[in-house]
Amino acid sequence: MVKNLRLRPLSSIGIAVTTLLISGGLAVQPAAAADLNDIVPSTPQALQPTPETATDQFIVGIRDNAAQAAAVKAENAADQAATKLGVSAESASVNATGGHVIKLDEALTPSEAKLFVETLRADPAVAYAEPDAIMHPTAHSKDYGYTEQWNLWDNFSGVRTPSAWNYNQGEGVVVAVVDTGITNHPELSANVLPGYDMISSAADARDGTGRDPDPTDQGDWVPAEECEAGSPAESSSWHGTHVAGIVAAVGNNNIGISGVAPKSKILPVRALGVCGGYTSDIADSIVWAAGGVVTDLPVNPNPAKVINVSLGGVATCSATYQNAINFAYNAGAAVVVSAGNSNRPASDVSPGNCENVINVGASTKAGARAPYSNYGTAIDITAPGGDMTNDVTHGILSTLNYGTTTQEEPAFAFMQGTSMASPHVAGIAALLFAAEGNTLTPQLLEQQLKESARPLPAGCAAGCGAGLVDATTALKKFGGAAPLPAPHQKLTDFNGDGTSDVVARDSNGALWLYKGTGYGNWRGGRTQIGVGWNMMTAVEAPGDFNGDGYADVIARDGNGVLWLYPGNGWGGLLGRTQIGAGWNVMTSIKSTGDFNGDATADVIGRDGNGVLWLYPGNGTGGWLQPRQIGAGWNVMTAIDGVGDFNGDGKADVIARNGSGALLLYPGNGSGGWLAASQVGAGWNIFNAIEAPGDFDGDGKVDVLGRTSSGELVLYAGNGYSWWLYSEQVGVGWNTMNAFL
DSSP states (O other), X not given: OOOOOOOOOGGGGTOOOOOOOEETTEEOOOOOOOOGGGOOOOOOOOOOOOOOOOEEEEEEEESOOOHHHHHHHHHHHHHHHHHHHTOOEEEXXXXXXXXXXXXEEEEEOHHHHHHHHHHHHTSTTEEEEEEOOEXXXXXXXXXXXXXXXXXXXXXXXXXXXXXXXXXXXXXXXXXXXXXXXBOOOTTTGGGBOOOEEOOOOHHHHTSSXXXXXXXXXXXXXXXXXXXXXXXXXXXXXXXXXXXXXXXXXXXXXSSSOOOSSXXXXXXXXXXOBTTBEEHHHHHHHHHHHTTOOOTTSOOOSSOOSEEEEOEEEXXXXXXXXXXXXXXXXXXXXXXXXXXXSSSSBGGGEETTTSTTEEEXXXXXXXXXXXXXXXXXXXXXXXXXXXXOSSOGGGXXXXXXXXXXXXXXSEXXXXXXXXXXXXXXXXXXXXXXXXXXXGGOOHHHHXXXXXXXXXXXXXXXXXXXXXXXXXXXXXXXXXXXXXXXXXXXXXXXXXXXXXXXXXXXXXXXXXXXXXXXXXXXXXXSSOEEXXXXXXXXXXXXXEESSSSSSSOEEEEEETTSXXXXXXXXXXXXBOOOEEEESOGGGEEEEEEEESSSSSSSOXXXXXXXXXXXXXXOBOSSSOBOOOEEEESOGGGEEEEEEEESSSSSSSOEEEEEETTSOEEEEOBOSSSOXXXXXXXXXXXXXXXEEEEEESSSSXXXXXXXXXXXXXXXXXXXXXXXXXXXXXXXXESOGGGEEEEO
C-alpha cells in the first residue's frame, strides 16, 4: 500500500521551491530554495470566474456529406456572414468531428459572435454553427508551500485513498490529461506516456510548429492586454503538470507527494496555450485520446480509459464538444470535466454541461462547497478543490515548475479550483478501471462513483451532485476482493489513512484514538471514540476480525463475555456483537495477526494455569476450533503479538519474563513456534508493552513501551529480530490503564 509521504524540504532533494506573490498584475521573482517550514506563504488572490471570451474561430457543420462540396459551402457561408460584420474569413480546416473550422481576420465579441452564428444558421446548407470558443484552465496558481495532502487521506474532507490502495493503485490504466501540456518532473516522468500537442496555431503553441508529437508545456505566460482588453500580465501556470500530479504522481519514492492513482499512466494532450485553447483543438484532443482518427495525425497507440478535461468557458454545449464526447463515451473512455469557478449554475459552463460527462464541483478542507465552485443540477459529483482564502495549505498540493515564463526546475505548489477537483475523480476512476477492467463502462463508472459518494460534511444546499467522491467506499463496493494484509501485518489503522494508530482507555473509562502519522509520531489531537469502557477487564485490537477491511476492537467484560466492536474505517466503532463467553479464565488476551497462515486474524489467550491457546478467527467475526500452542507461560509478565518481527513473512509473539528479558517466539506460519531468542533486557521498566504495527513507516514492525512515569517509548524494529533505535514519543500516558 502506498503511504502518505512526509514531504522533505524540497531543497534537500534538489528541487527548487518558490514563493510566488501576485500583486498588481506583476509576479515577484521566486525566492531561493529553502526549507519549506520557513517559508511564509503570500496572501492568495481570488480565483477568476469562468470567462466569456471573444473568438476569431467558428465551427460550421454542412448538410452535404461530400467533403469537397461541404468545404466550399462552409467557406461560402462564412464569407457571406462575415461580410455583414465587416470582417473576412482567412482559412478553413476540418476537425475530427466533421466540423469546418473557419478562422476570421479578427476576433468577435460574444455579442458579435452570436450574430455571426445566427447568420450562418440561416443558410439552408448549414447543419450547425457555433463559436470555436476559447477555453481556460479552471484553476489559479497561488503560493508554493509544504504540507501533506489532506485531500487524499483526511477522512473528514478528503477522498480517502489509503485504504483504496489496498485494492490497486491504478496499474495499467491510461488517463489522458487534456490541458497545457506537461513539464519534466521526477514525480511524473515514470508514469508519462508519449502524448501529442494538439494546438493548431504555432503562435499560440509557442513551439513554432503547431500540431506535433511533443506535448511539452511551453509556458502560457502573457503580458498585460495580450489576451483581451484589460487582461493582466500572468506568469505561466504549468496547469497541466499540476493536474497530472494529482492523478498519478509516483507514490512511495521518497520525493514528496502521491497521486490518487500512483501507478496509472498519464497521456499528456496539449490543447491549451497562450490565452487558452480553442474548442476545435480540445475536441480533437478528446477524440485522439480515446483512440479516434484525427486528420493528418497518427492514431494514439495508448487509448485512454479516462480523459480529464480541467477547463471550461461560459457557453452552451456545442455540437463539436458533444460529438467528441460521444465518440469517447462510445469508445469506452470516461470524460471527467471540471465544473468551473464562477460560483454560478454549472449548467452555464461548457463542456461540463454536455451529456455523457462526469461534471465535478469543488469542496474545501472544511468539507463545504468551495466558494468559487459552480453548483446545481449539472454537477454529478464533488471532490477536493481547496480554498486558499485564509490559508494557502488548504489548497491542493501537486507538481509544478519553478519558472515564471519558460521551464526551470521542478517544484511543488498549492493551487485551488475545480481543475484540482476533477483529477481526483479521474484518479479514482482509474482505480475502478484497474479493478474491473473492460466490464466497466463510462455509464457504469458514473453510477458507481455516485453510489459510493458520501454527503459533504458541511452540507451543500446549492447542489453538489451525489456528494463527495470516496475512493475507499468505491473500491470496497465495486473493486472486488481486496488483497488481505500480509500475515505479518497487525492492522491498527483505525481511521483509514494508511498509518498505524493507537487506541487507549483512560481511568474514567473513556476510549481514545491517537492517530499516527506513519513517521513515529502523532497526527493532531486525540479523538474520543467511546465511554464506559472501565467495565471491560481486557481490550485488544485484533486487526480486521470480521472481514470487512476495517480494524476492529475486542473487549472482555467483568462476566467473561467477549465482545467484538467492529471499526467503521473512519476512526469510530459500530455496535458490538458477542463472540465468546467464559473468557474470565484467561489472564491475558492478545492479538497475533494471522498466526496459523489461513489469511484471517487470530487471537491467543493464556489461562490461569499458564497454558497458551490459539483461537483461530474464521474471517467473519467468529472462531474455529481453539487449540493449545504452549505451556508454562505463567512465567511471562507481558505477552503481545508483534507481527512479522524477524522478516520471514510469518506472525511472531514477544513475551517478557520475570527478569525483564524480552523474548521473541517466531511463528512457523501454521500456528506453532520456532526456537525462541532474546531480543532485549531490562524491559521490566515498562508496565505495558504493545506492538502497533509499522509505527514509523519504514515497513518494519515496531514496539511501544510505557514506563511507570507515563513516558511512551518507541522501539523501532529493524526487520530481522532486533532494533534500529528507541525514542520517546509521548508523556503522560500513566493516565491510561490500557492501550492497544
